[in-house]
Amino acid sequence: MAFQQPLDQIAPSVSEATERERERQESTLGMIASENHVSEAVLEAQGSVLTNKYAEGYPGNRYYGGCQHVDTVEQLGIDYAKELFGADHVNVQPHSGTQANMAVYFAALEPGDKILSLSLSHGGHLSHGHNVNFSGQLYDVEQYEVDPETGYIDYDDLEEMANEFDPDMIVSGSSAYPREFRYERIGEIADDTDSYHLADIAHVTGLIAADVHSSPINHADFVTGSTHKTIRAGRGGLIMCDQQYADDIDSAVFPGAQGGPLMHNVAGKAAGFAEALTDEFEAYAEQVLANAKTLANVFETRGLSLVSGGTDKHLLLVDLRESHPDITGKQAESLLSDVGIIVNKNTVPGETRSPMVTSGIRVGTPALTTRGFKEDEMETVAELIVEILENPDNQTIQDRVTSTVEDLCEELPIYSE
Known part of the structure; x- marks a missing residue:
């Protein structure tokens, strides 16, 4: 029966592509800041029979029968998250960080309300009000920027903007800002302007869970996050809030923004959150930061320009315009990919090139840290990376770098055979 056949028999092309992707991950150095490698336990949970179960609603209050076991799984995910973050209320159903943001907007705002958030070209995120995203199409958005000289957010300027714009919500959070947000200061500005504060911790969820990064809990009305970047709990999102907003948030997730939860993904979140409660995970998070500092030190020593001059977290933003004006972010991404180092092109503050070309690259340490990379390897x-950028046309150097990358991958594999 086809029902009982493995993937390589029922859909050999899909099986082959999946295997090629596994080999690609094993044989390259993944340095995209928003990516990571989940554990065998999370893979097992996400590939489980829970994918078969519809569970619209919430634990103990479902629209379908037969939910007693998925209720247990979801409640465990909620309880683990509460323990990790100290939140009053947690919703683990959002399919992504963007859908978590969508639910918060739907719960707290009306179409046309005002949002103040960080500009995409200065490190923000599409779902914080960019005009190609629903958030920029449904709401009136103004965006703050980093100081062009320092690369840091100027909170006095942000406060002045808030007083002039009178937002209904201020969003803190980013996809490519290498410094910690001053959540308490933004919370104070939000209070002074009678606006909500949404803290999107998508990139630093795991760092906050491990107490190696400041937390917005108690400084923000709503906290959203991804579960597949620094926390290694599989792809998805979550929302945390005070109890007073719990019903509104839950209704905005379901039935407001999505239908039935993906229970296999919820199980992956629960497994990943359980891992994040261990001492081993805390050591991992500390190493993520140490590895990022090592990258920053080498890059600066070798003459690369870093936005804000360094990093407080797991990512660096390299501005190529000064050190390598003839290399675009797109070209740098391609050059590094050719030797097995995977980064992504990224806009930088004051960007003059298109988002598909860019003048910078974003470099992250979560995935390599998961492999076991420490300061020496970093x-x-x-x-x-510097050698490739300095010698884009030197095949001898490219071959040598490729060989070194291969050796590193063999020494520190992701998954055992």
């Missing part, structure tokens, strides 16, 4: 990787 120093090697940083030197390899």
Whole structure:
């Protein structure tokens, strides 16, 4: 029966592509800041029979029968998250960080309300009000920027903007801002302007869970996050809030923004959150930061320009305009990919090129840290990146870098055979 056949028999092309992707991950250095490698436990949970179960509603209050076991799984995910973050209320059903943001907007705002958020080209995110995203189409959005000289957010300027714009919501959070947000200061500005504060911690969820990064809990009305970047709990999102907003948030997620939850993904979140409660995870998060500092030190020593001059977290934003004006972010991404180092092109503050070309690259440490990379390996990787950028046409150097990348991947594999 086809029902009982494995993937390589029922859909060999899909099986082959999946295997090629596994090999690609094993044989390259993943340095995209928003990516990570989940554990065998999370893979097991996400590939489980829970994918078969519809569970519209919430634990103990479903629209379908037969939910007693998925109720247990979801409640465990909620309880683990509450313990990790100290939140009053947690919703683990959002399919992504963007859908988590959507639910918060739907719960707290009306179409046409005002949002003040960080500009995409200065490190923000599409779902914070960019005009190609629903958030920029449904709401009146103004965006703050980083100081062009320092690369830091100027909170006095942000406060002045808030007083002039009179937003209904201020959003903190980013996809490519290498510094910690001053959540308490933004919360105070929000209070002074009678606006909500949404803290999107998508990139730093795991760092906050491990107490190696400041937390917006108690400084924000709503906190959203991704579960697949620094926390290694599989792809998805979550929302945290005070109890007073719990019913509105839950209704905005279901039935407001999505239908039945993906229970296999919820199980992956529960498994990943359980891992994040261990001492081993705290050591991992500390190493993520140490590895990022190592990259920054080498890059600066070798003459690369870093937005804000360094990093407080797991990512660096390299502005190529000064050190390598003839290399675009797109070209740098391609050059590094050719030797097995995977980064992404990224806009930088004051960007003059299109978002599909860019003048910078974003470099992250979560995935390599998961593989077991420490400072020595990261120093090697940083030197390899600089060598490729400095010698874009030198095939001998490219071959040598490729060989070194292969050796590193073999020494520190992701999954055992």
